[in-house]
Structure formats: C-alpha cells, structure tokens
Amino acid sequence: MVTKRIVLNFPPELIEKPIAYHLVKDYDLEFNILKADVNPKEEGLLVLELKGRNDNYKKGVAYLKTTGVQIQPLDQDVIRNEDKCTHCGACVGICPTGALYVNPETREIIFDNTHCIACELCVPACPPRAMEVHF
Amino acid sequence: MAKTIEEINQKIRKKQAVVVTAEEMIKIVDKNGSQKAAEKVDVVTTGTFGPMCSSSVYLNLGHTKPKIKIGGGTCRLNGVPAYTGLAAVDILIGCTATPEDDPRNKPYPGEFKYGGGHLIQDLVAEKDVHLSATAYGTDCYPRKEIHTLINIRDLNEAVLFNPRNGYQNYNVGINVSNKNIYTYMGVLKANMGNANYCSAGQLSPLLNDPLYKTIGIGTKIFLGGGTGYVAWQGTQHNPSAKRKENDVPITPAGTIAVIGDLKQMNAEWLVGVSMLGYGASLMVGLGIPIPILNEEIAKYTSVKDEDIFAQVVDYSDAYPNGKPGSLCEVSYTQLRSGQIRVNGKKVKTASLSSYPKALRIANLLKEWIEKGDFLLNKSIAPLPDSESKYTVKPFIERSE
Numbered sequence: 001m002v003t004k005r006i007v008l009n010f011p012p013e014l015i016e017k018p019i020a021y022h023l024v025k026d027y028d029l030e031f032n033i034l035k036a037d038v039n040p041k042e043e044g045l046l047v048l049e050l051k052g053r054n055d056n057y058k059k060g061v062a063y064l065k066t067t068g069v070q071i072q073p074l075d076q077d078v079i080r081n082e083d084k085c086t087h088c089g090a091c092v093g094i095c096p097t098g099a100l101y102v103n104p105e106t107r108e109i110i111f112d113n114t115h116c117i118a119c120e121l122c123v124p125a126c127p128p129r130a131m132e133v134h135f
Numbered sequence: 136m137a138k139t140i141e142e143i144n145q146k147i148r149k150k151q152a153v154v155v156t157a158e159e160m161i162k163i164v165d166k167n168g169s170q171k172a173a174e175k176v177d178v179v180t181t182g183t184f185g186p187m188c189s190s191s192v193y194l195n196l197g198h199t200k201p202k203i204k205i206g207g208g209t210c211r212l213n214g215v216p217a218y219t220g221l222a223a224v225d226i227l228i229g230c231t232a233t234p235e236d237d238p239r240n241k242p243y244p245g246e247f248k249y250g251g252g253h254l255i256q257d258l259v260a261e262k263d264v265h266l267s268a269t270a271y272g273t274d275c276y277p278r279k280e281i282h283t284l285i286n287i288r289d290l291n292e293a294v295l296f297n298p299r300n301g302y303q304n305y306n307v308g309i310n311v312s313n314k315n316i317y318t319y320m321g322v323l324k325a326n327m328g329n330a331n332y333c334s335a336g337q338l339s340p341l342l343n344d345p346l347y348k349t350i351g352i353g354t355k356i357f358l359g360g361g362t363g364y365v366a367w368q369g370t371q372h373n374p375s376a377k378r379k380e381n382d383v384p385i386t387p388a389g390t391i392a393v394i395g396d397l398k399q400m401n402a403e404w405l406v407g408v409s410m411l412g413y414g415a416s417l418m419v420g421l422g423i424p425i426p427i428l429n430e431e432i433a434k435y436t437s438v439k440d441e442d443i444f445a446q447v448v449d450y451s452d453a454y455p456n457g458k459p460g461s462l463c464e465v466s467y468t469q470l471r472s473g474q475i476r477v478n479g480k481k482v483k484t485a486s487l488s489s490y491p492k493a494l495r496i497a498n499l500l501k502e503w504i505e506k507g508d509f510l511l512n513k514s515i516a517p518l519p520d521s522e523s524k525y526t527v528k529p530f531i532e533r534s535e
Contacts, residue, residue, distance in 0.1 A: 086184065086406055086418060086489045086492055087489045087490075087491045087492060088184075088185065088418075088486060088487050088488060088489040088492075089331075089485040089487065089489070090321045090322075090485065090487050091485075092485035092486075093321070093322075093324070093328075093329030093330070093331060093483050093484065093485035094321075094322050094329060101473075102471075102473060102485075104473075106491060107490040107491055107494075108491045121322075124244075124246055124409075124411045125321065125322045127186060127321075127409060127416070127418070127487070128406050128407070128409075129248075
C-alpha cells in the first residue's frame with residue numbers, strides 16, 4: 001500500500017472529465033481532496049491524497065498522464081526560504097496540520113513538509129514572506 | 136560586594152570579564168544563589184528580535200548641482216513616501232510607510248508586500264534604491280525634480296532612530312469573535328483558534344532590569360547588528376504598570392527610544408516584514424548588556440519565563456475599542472509550551488518575536504564583550520521609573 005499526495009494541474013478542456021472517478025473505479029485508489037480550485041473553462045488545480053496498492057498507484061498515475069494532466073508530487077509545492085525565515089512563529093498557530101511547529105529544545109520553527117497539505121495559509125501570514133509556493 | 140562599571144570595564148579590557156547570557160544566568164543563580172552569582176558574573180547579555188513598528192531611518196542625501204530643496208516637497212524611495220518636512224536634503228523613512236499605489240486593505244486582507252521596513256532593509260543591505268523627488272524651487276535651491284539611484288554608501292548620514300522599541304512585556308493576542316482577524320499580532324483565528332505573543336521573555340532586555348536600575352539614557356546597546364544607544368524613554372513608556380513581587384510588570388510597561396549609525400548595521404538584524412491585513416513593519420534586533428553591580432541586579436537578571444506573566448487580550452473587540460481587562464493571565468512558560476487554556480478551551484500559542492534570534496543576539500553581544508570590543512557605560516540619565524508619576528494617557532478628543 002502507498003499513500004501519496006500529488007498536485008494536478010489540468011487544462012480547460014479536461015475540467016469536465018471524470019478523472020477522479022476513473023482512479024477509483026479502474027485502479028481501486030482511494031482519494032482525499034486536500035485542495036481544489038476548479039472553474040469551468042479555466043485551468044484547474046487539484047491536490048489529492050491517493051491511497052492504494054503500489055502497482056495500481058503507478059497505473060493510475062500513468063492513466064492521468066495520458067489524459068494530459070500535469071502531475072507533481074505535493075512536497076515540492078510549499079518551500080521555506082531558509083534565508084528569509086526568522087524563526088518567529090507567526091505560521092505555527094495557523095498551520096492546520098502541524099507541519100510547522102516549534103522545536104522545544106532550540107525553539108526554532110521546523111517545517112515538516114511531509115505533513116504539509118499545501119493549503120498555503122502560511123504563505124501570506126509569514127511576516128518576512130519566507131514560505132514560497134513553487135509550481 | 137558591589138562592583139562599579141569602571142571595574143567591570145577594566146576586566147573587559149583585560150579580556151577577563153565573566154559574561155553570560157540571561158538564559159545562562161538563570162542556571163548560575165539557581166545553583167549558586169544571587170550573592171555568589173553577583174561576585175562571579177560581571178555582565179549579563181539580553182536580546183530580542185521582533186516586529187517593532189515605531190522604527191525609522193533618517194538620511195542626509197548630500198547636495199546636487201544645482202541644488203534642490205526636497206524639504207517641503209515630496210520624496211519617494213522605491214515608491215515608498217519619505218517625510219520631507221526637514222531641511223533641504225534631510226529625509227525620514229518610517230517602517231510602516233506604504234507606496235501610494237499599494238492597494239492596502241482592499242482587497243482584504245491586504246498583503247503589504249513592500250513598505251518602509253523593506254526599504255530600510257534594502258538600504259542597510261547596500262542595495263541601490265530609486266529616489267524620486269519634487270520641489271517648488273527657490274533662489275538658493277532652483278532644481279525642481281530629481282530621479283536617480285542612491286546607495287547608502289554614498290550618503291552623508293544614515294541613522295536608525297526608533298521612537299519606541301524593546302517593549303517591557305506585551306499582550307497575548309486572541310480573537311473571541313466568529314471570524315478571522317488580521318492584526319499586528321498576526322492572523323488570529325475565529326473562536327479563539329490561536330493566541331500569539333510577542334516577547335523574548337526571560338531574554339528580553341527590560342524584563343531583566345525591571346526597574347531600570349542600569350538601562351538608561353545613553354546606555355550603549357546592540358542595535359540591528361551594530362551598536363547604538365538608548366536615546367530616551369520610548370513613546371508610551373509606562374513604568375507605573377502593575378508588577379508582581381519580582382518587580383516584573385504583567386502588562387506592556389517600559390519602552391526605549393534607540394539610535395545608531397545604520398551604515399554599520401546589517402540586513403540580518405533589520406528585516407522588513409508584511410503583516411497580513413495590517414501593514415508593513417520592521418523586525419529589529421536589539422540587545423542590552425546589564426552590568427552585575429550587586430546582588431539585586433544579579434537576582435533581576437535571573438528572571439525566568441515561569442516568573443513572567445502576560446495578559447490574554449481579545450483583539451476582535453476589547454483591544455480595538457479600548458476596553459480594559461484581560462481574559463486571563465498566563466506565564467511565558469505556559470505560552471512556550473505551545474498551548475494555553477482560556478475560558479476552559481485549549482488554545483494553540485505561537486510567538487511573533489524570534490527566540491532563537493534573540494538568543495543569537497545575546498550570544499553575539501557576549502562575544503563582543505569577551506573579546507574586549509564592547510565596553511559598558513553608565514547611563515547619563517535614568518528612564519522614568521515606577522516611583523515617577525510618568526504614565527501613559529489615553530487620547531482626549533475635543534470639539535472646537
């Protein structure tokens with residue numbers, strides 16, 4: 001079994017295709033929508049957590065690629081610019097998943113991107129704007 | 136046995152002074168008691184690093200040929216308006232200034248991507264800055280317009296002057312309303328979704344000298360990565376704030392105005408920030424050495440987070456409407472645990488001031504003193520203390 005989070009960018013012509021339905025029906029993958037920004041006739045963004053057998057996951061991703069969807073692993077999306085971070089903590093209280101937390105020893109702010117769901121709440125809330133979105 | 140600042144300076148010159156951070160002093164006093172600690176330790180270093188909105192820089196640009204009198208005219212640096220109500224080429228930049236074309240809070244919450252604080256950081260980083268000024272022209276200053284690049288290296292003076300820094304304690308911000316709010320205390324989520332505080336606590340300068348026995352006007356300090364001085368008591372200085380038995384105030388109390396040559400500071404310790412929905416500001420690094428003249432001062436500098444208390448204040452109604460009272464009182468140990476309890480509810484806490492940076496400042500200052508590069512001085516006048524009648528007053532609105 002694998003659990004992976006991916007970001008899907010799809011062009012306007014694919015918006016109305018039932019892509020997630022095929023992932024469930026044809027590849028037996030569970031999905032959890034972490035973020036969706038999909039509007040008719042515009043480019044769409046979908047952040048999914050996919051869970052299933054490893055071979056099915058690979059086949060599912062291969063299927064997505066044939067549809068024309070662009071796929072990126074999620075952990076590449078929100079990045080902390082280490083030169084800008086002052087380790088204040090303004091992000092800690094608003095991070096919904098605890099991906100940003102305080103190291104109790106050093107009191108530095110840790111960014112654990114395996115828990116990041118790319119909700120981006122931290123991006124504008126960071127005073128020195130150290131959290132960056134990379135697509 | 137009491138010591139004098141001159142005796143401590145003699146030791147610093149010989150590189151024999153015992154210098155510790157305010158964090159290290161806690162353990163020393165715990166282990167040896169304050170009397171022995173006072174004999175052993177000569178200097179305790181403190182530090183703080185957080186957004187301090189009452190921060191500014193004044194510049195003297197030098198004179199062009201022909202001359203221009205920007206004083207009384209207009210001036211923008213990277214689009215940020217500067218204050219021009221001074222002499223011909225003296226201008227002042229406040230860290231909360233925003234460009235005229237910044238959308239500010241429409242759309243809400245505004246992002247405030249570039250303002251005075253960012254400009255100050257660019258200046259100190261020795262980046263070229265675009266200056267655009269207009270003047271009305273006089274017989275002695277005929278030029279009416281200038282558009283040019285400037286660099287801090289070429290200016291006569293660049294001085295950081297902050298009318299209020301280093302707040303002695305601060306509120307903990309929380310939001311009891313049912314919608315998110317965007318404040319200078321950061322994003323405060325609805326229904327007490329989080330609580331933010333802003334003090335270095337046990338490392339903070341004025342919390343280690345609660346009655347201003349050593350810190351006063353003229354005290355030499357770490358400022359923005361260089362050195363500076365306490366210029367005056369800060370605005371809204373409130374020494375009459377309520378205190379605990381250890382003399383540490385439980386609400387925002389004393390403040391200091393500080394000054395220093397911007398040219399010898401650096402961008403690591405002066406960071407322009409954007410407070411979502413609030414505005415631009417500047418994070419300032421500040422550190423003050425405290426000479427351990429006697430046992431009393433040794434004891435004060437051993438203050439720890441568990442002995443420092445702050446008020447949890449609602450920023451959706453009580454704060455904006457000037458209503459007194461706090462929801463509860465919490466210690467900095469509780470705040471730093473990551474969670475406090477307010478009206479029976481567990482609330483996640485976070486800091487707006489950086490403790491790791493504050494600790495680095497205290498350690499840098501310690502190194503400077505140990506190396507003999509930084510001598511202490513006696514203040515030339517005290518800050519108004521809790522015995523004075525000095526207090527902070529509300530605004531009195533009157534019709535004409």
